[in-house]
Amino acid sequence: MVIGRIADGILRGVEGANDRVTGLFEPTIRLGVTGLARAGKTVFITSLVANLMDRARMPGLSGTANGAIRAAWLQPQPDDTIPRFAFEEHLSDMTGPAPHWPDSTRAISELRLSLKVQPQGMLGSVSGLRTVHLDIVDYPGEWLLDLALMEQDFAGWSCGMIEAAEGRPEAAPYREALAGLDPTAEFTETAAQGLARAYTAYLAAARKAGYADCSPGRFLMPGDLEGSPALTFAPVPPGEGRFPRGSLGREMERRFDAYKGQVVRPFFRDHFSRMDRQVVLVDLLGAIHAGPHAVADLGETMERILGAFRHGKRSWLTSLIGARRVDRLLFAATKADHLHHTQHARMTAIMAALLRGAKDQADFAGAKTRALAIASLRATVEEMREHDGEQLGMVRGRLLDTGKEVMLWPGELPEDPARILKPARAGGGAWLDGDYGLMRFAPAPVVLKPGEGPPHIRLDQAADFLIGDRLR
Structure with missing residues (x-):
């Protein structure tokens, strides 16, 4: 057996050298x-x-x-x-x-x-x-969203996610679930699953509404981890100090840490490092x-x-x-x-x-x-058409939802990016000078x-x- 282990080691060394060559x-x-x-x-x-x-x-x-x-x-x-x-x-x-x-x-x-x-x-x-x-x-x-999550602790992550949810109508059912929740109460699987379902439904609705920060990322794409404890947690309001042992909040924190350590870290270690x-x-x-x-x-x-x-x-x-x-x-x-x-x-x-x-x-x-x-x-293909004495750059293609071929003017982006970024960063509810319509086209x-x-x-x-x- 010793000779076998030595032979295996030599073989691995040769394979490694071959890979480098x-x-x-x-x-x-x-x-x-x-x-x-x-x-x-x-x-x-x-x-x-x-x-x-x-x-x-x-x-x-x-x-x-x-x-x-x-x-x-x-x-x-x-x-x-x-x-x-x-x-x-x-x-x-x-x-x-x-x-x-x-x-x-x-x-x-x-x-x-x-x-x-x-x-x-x-x-x-x-x-x-x-x-x-x-x-x-x-x-x-x-899964890319979890990069930003990795350096946060459960309390900090919970505060950020709950604060973001406060201004979003898509989060109403989740906020309602939080309102009747006591994180210091004794843990039950039923309570954990109910809260996780409400939070996951909110993430799905938020993504549909155009929000990008919908973490943890695997909640929206669970794969074979669906239903596992590592994907059955949600943000809860932090208490003073750590939650007591055996409480719902303590178990949510443990599962959050397990998600980072057992799901996220191995993925980025095995792939991003290369x-x-x-x-x-x-x-x-x-x-x-x-x-x-x-x-x-x-x-x-x-x-x-x-x-x-x-x-x-x-x-x-x-x-x-x-x-x-x-x-x-x-x-x-x-x-x-x-x-x-x-x-x-x-x-x-x-x-x-x-x-x-x-x-x-x-x-x-x-x-x-x-x-x-x-x-x-x-x-799509492009065409120029005159409208009210002005030449407009049009695109023509087949609509994804109906299959109908259309030609349209999709609007005009501003020459100065600040006209997009300034109202976005100021928390504007709508664009002031255009709706920037977008059609969904099927492959031609x-x-x-x-x-x-x-x-x-x-x-x-x-x-x-x-x-x-x-x-x-």
């Missing part, structure tokens, strides 16, 4: 794709992979423009315990005879795309082709359409989430990641095809201004950042020619920023 000659880029609800993570990954495999629509990707990418093919992902991202199924949903949007992300998944690259420059003429692996990790955006590049997808137009409250909440939520990546901050995430850092961070406002291209620069400017604090943190730490307006799958039928991926807007620029430097 493979990483030297076949470098791997691990790309994390994150974002909050309805941001379009599944569509982004599907279209990105399809367009990297068939690159006729990717002129903005340097590896395409200079001919460095010679081939691309899918391989089994390296993590045997993570489900494979259902690329073929999602692509069929988006581009098949009856195109429709694929199901949203409900669990973590991964996909490996390998690229055969001819190095450029002086060494390129004498060196042969090399392989670069792109490992894309997808997970529900709701990320090289990150894209954060944001449904900016959806937040604007929902109103100033949704824009303000989105900005505050993203600031808290991305603040965990700040260098120099001694946080739980810093200790897990160690010396490795995400060195490129893309903030992508999705659904740019809902606007005429003449408004895309304004959309990008609002996105950059909304996340200015998080961007400054990343820039100061040495990471490269960029804000971009994109459409992973273009669902598309016939792909050989070598073409799905139509998009600036996906090639997004890809070039995220991985272009590693394809030279």
Whole structure:
């Protein structure tokens, strides 16, 4: 048995050395794709992979423009315990005879795309082709909310969540449940489950109303943890000092700590510690359409989430990641095809201004950042129409709810981002000079020619920023 253990140790050492040698000659880029609800993570990954495999629509990707990418093919992902991202199924949903949007992300998944690259420059003429692996990790955006939760204790988290709920009509049933609650009373499972159900229902209603800060994230996407004690707790008003042993409040606190320690921490330890590049997808137009409250909440939520990546901050995430850092961070406002291209620069400017604090943190730490307006799958076409002597940029597409094809003017974003951000940060109830209407479009039928991926807007620029430097 001793000889067997020695042999196993030698074998593991050899495997580890092989992995390091493979990483030297076949470098791997691990790309994390994150974002909050309805941001379009599944569509982004599907279209990105399809367009990297068939690159006729990717002129903005340097590896395409200079001919460095010679081939691309899918391989089994390296993590045997993570489900494979259902690329073929999602692509069929988006581009098949009856195109429709694929199901949203409900669990973590991964996909490996390998690229055969001819190095450029002086060494390129004498060196042969090399392989670069792109490992894309997808997970529900709701789980991202738990980044901000990790550094809070139960009392502080409860106070923040209860305060936020006070101004939201969606929280009325939960506030009613709290009103008749004594956290110091003896714990019963019935009371815990009733309160957790009321709080979860409030989170679901708040998300539907456009709020982004709906934590804990797994309450909205529980997976196989549904009904477990780790997901059966809720914020309760803090008392003076700790709750007594055996009380409802004490058990809520214990389950909150268990959620952080047994659910959240392992996930980020096992996955975030290995990320090289990150894209954060944001449904900016959806937040604007929902109103100033949704824009303000989105900005505050993203600031808290991305603040965990700040260098120099001694946080739980810093200790897990160690010396490795995400060195490129893309903030992508999705659904740019809902606007005429003449408004895309304004959309990008609002996105950059909304996340200015998080961007400054990343820039100061040495990471490269960029804000971009994109459409992973273009669902509309543009037209110019004259109205009252004025030329208006219109978009035409098929409505998701009715299937009817319409042409509309979606409104105009302000040239100055402050006209959006100022009323949002001031707590305004509605926009003063427009309602910023938003329609939901279904995917348009598309016939792909050989070598073409799905139509998009600036996906090639997004890809070039995220991985272009590693394809030279």
